[in-house]
Amino acid sequence: MADPGFDAVLRFVAGRGGGDAELCVTRTRDRRYEAREGRLDGIALADTVALGLRVFRAGRMGFSYGFRGDDADLARMVEEAFFCADASGPDAAYGVEWPDSGQPGGAFF
Numbered sequence: 001m002a003d004p005g006f007d008a009v010l011r012f013v014a015g016r017g018g019g020d021a022e023l024c025v026t027r028t029r030d031r032r033y034e035a036r037e038g039r040l041d042g043i044a045l046a047d048t049v050a051l052g053l054r055v056f057r058a059g060r061m062g063f064s065y066g067f068r069g070d071d072a073d074l075a076r077m078v079e080e081a082f083f084c085a086d087a088s089g090p091d092a093a094y095g096v097e098w099p100d101s102g103q104p105g106g107a108f109f
Contacts, residue, residue: 012078018056055081059090
């Protein structure tokens with residue numbers, strides 16, 4: 001299932017001139033229960049999100065990460081990944097294979 005943030009990533013990547021993108025999202029929910037003298041004394045809940053973004057353009061790859069996943073965080077991640085891609089050297093191994101694209105090297109957005 002695609003993360004809803006990926007639509008925003010695709011918009012931001014397209015706004016920067018296009019390319020391929022991969023977004024990895026990990027969400028965790030921790031629950032801690034404390035008991036004293038046989039009774040529930042406290043409950044602590046924590047939700048965390050970690051995101052990793054790779055972008056590929058013109059044979060170059062850039063990476064960025066974030067921990068919020070809102071539009072501002074995703075836009076910053078795309079900017080940083082494009083900065084890294086622009087600073088890296090091209091490599092024929094960089095790219096994403098999209099199984100349903102019918103295009104060698106993946107689909108371009």
